[in-house]
Amino acid sequence: MSRGPATYITPPRLARFPDPHDPLEYSSRSFLLVGDGRRLLRAWGSPEEPWALAVEPEGSRWRVEGPPIPPARLRSAARALFSFDHPLEEFYRRVRRDPVLRGTERRFRGVRLPRDPHAYESLIHSIVGQQISVTAAAAIKRRLLERGSVRLEHDGLPVPHLPVPDEIRRLGIDGLRSVGLSAAKARALLVLADPERLARLGRTDWVTAPLETARAELCELPGVGRWTAENVLLRSAGRTDVFVAGDLGLRVALDRYGAVPRAAPESDARAWAERWYPGWGSYATFYLWRRLTEERVLGPSPGPRGGGADGSPPSGSANSRTGRSPGPARRPVRAPAIGRGRRADRAGSGRR
Numbered sequence: 001m002s003r004g005p006a007t008y009i010t011p012p013r014l015a016r017f018p019d020p021h022d023p024l025e026y027s028s029r030s031f032l033l034v035g036d037g038r039r040l041l042r043a044w045g046s047p048e049e050p051w052a053l054a055v056e057p058e059g060s061r062w063r064v065e066g067p068p069i070p071p072a073r074l075r076s077a078a079r080a081l082f083s084f085d086h087p088l089e090e091f092y093r094r095v096r097r098d099p100v101l102r103g104t105e106r107r108f109r110g111v112r113l114p115r116d117p118h119a120y121e122s123l124i125h126s127i128v129g130q131q132i133s134v135t136a137a138a139a140i141k142r143r144l145l146e147r148g149s150v151r152l153e154h155d156g157l158p159v160p161h162l163p164v165p166d167e168i169r170r171l172g173i174d175g176l177r178s179v180g181l182s183a184a185k186a187r188a189l190l191v192l193a194d195p196e197r198l199a200r201l202g203r204t205d206w207v208t209a210p211l212e213t214a215r216a217e218l219c220e221l222p223g224v225g226r227w228t229a230e231n232v233l234l235r236s237a238g239r240t241d242v243f244v245a246g247d248l249g250l251r252v253a254l255d256r257y258g259a260v261p262r263a264a265p266e267s268d269a270r271a272w273a274e275r276w277y278p279g280w281g282s283y284a285t286f287y288l289w290r291r292l293t294e295e296r297v298l299g300p301s302p303g304p305r306g307g308g309a310d311g312s313p314p315s316g317s318a319n320s321r322t323g324r325s326p327g328p329a330r331r332p333v334r335a336p337a338i339g340r341g342r343r344a345d346r347a348g349s350g351r352r
Contacts, residue, residue, distance in 0.1 A: 004068035008061040009075050014088040016110030017057050030161040041154050043161035044077050047120040050161050052154040053077050083112040083238055091283045098276045100257045104287045113286055115238045119201040122236035124162055126228040127188050143179035165193035188223025206237040234282045243273035243281025250285055253292040
């Protein structure tokens with residue numbers, strides 16, 4: 001596809017361009033950072049007709065390029081990708097009062113929820129990742145990307161993207177099993193590729209419907225349970241109120257930082273989110289993932305160790321009363337934790 005003229009967007013004050021050395025929020029998604037990380041290339045558009053979106057900072061504005069489509073559509077895509085419509089300062093006001101995430105509003109300043117262009121992509125990523133390690137899921141996704149025949153390019157650079165629905169249907173059960181998917185997950189992906197189902201996935205009222213309603217409707221799909229549905233609402237609908245309490249990495253983080261014991265029921269984790277982050281569960285999820293991943297790689301931030309992201313222990317915890325550090329006494333965090341559900345969604349229950 002040929003390239004259209006460039007257009008520009010002005011990011012909000014609290015916005016940050018992705019760091020090529022810290023790509024957690026875009027991990028395994030259909031994107032590239034090129035030109036020393038100054039330009040982001042991302043597959044966008046409908047599942048049937050994806051196109052390449054390019055975004056690059058230029059001074060106080062960000063340059064946006066894509067195919068020859070109306071500039072307003074390009075700008076809308078870039079704003080959606082970076083969730084520019086979210087009033088991030090409201091979340092940060094809550095963070096400053098929370099002993100667990102306090103300090104992340106400085107460490108991760110301007111980091112916003114990255115969205116997927118369509119529920120089709122979010123569902124495939126979530127179903128593939130059910131009940132397996134991040135490393136295994138990435139390997140399966142890589143092989144799945146290689147099965148696609150529709151090529152996207154920008155300035156001669158190939159842009160990765162998931163197979164379009166027609167390609168998924170052509171692969172069939174055997175072709176999908178060959179990339180490492182279980183039979184149950186393969187059947188779930190074939191359901192997503194059905195034209196009638198695709199039309200239903202394109203609805204926009206999942207953004208405004210009550211969370212329980214949107215989640216229940218997604219759970220009607222084969223292979224979709226609560227963990228998968230919540231990940232999809234967080235990534236494709238761009239909702240701010242989705243706390244993925246069944247995620248293993250999130251539960252490890254809540255336990256590590258003294259908020260909710262890992263063995264506690266899922267309802268305790270949801271109660272924590274409702275207390276500290278009503279309406280902002282998605283960002284609480286994302287910033288907990290982010291903090292856990294960064295500290296796993298770099299170690300805790302300088303200063304006394306404890307529950308707070310700035311080094312302070314959670315108020316009222318045993319460690320805050322005795323002054324002991326929770327870090328050394330905790331079990332080590334294993335690398336595959338991020339992005340895994342604690343319980344199997346239905347597609348993950350089949351043999352792999």
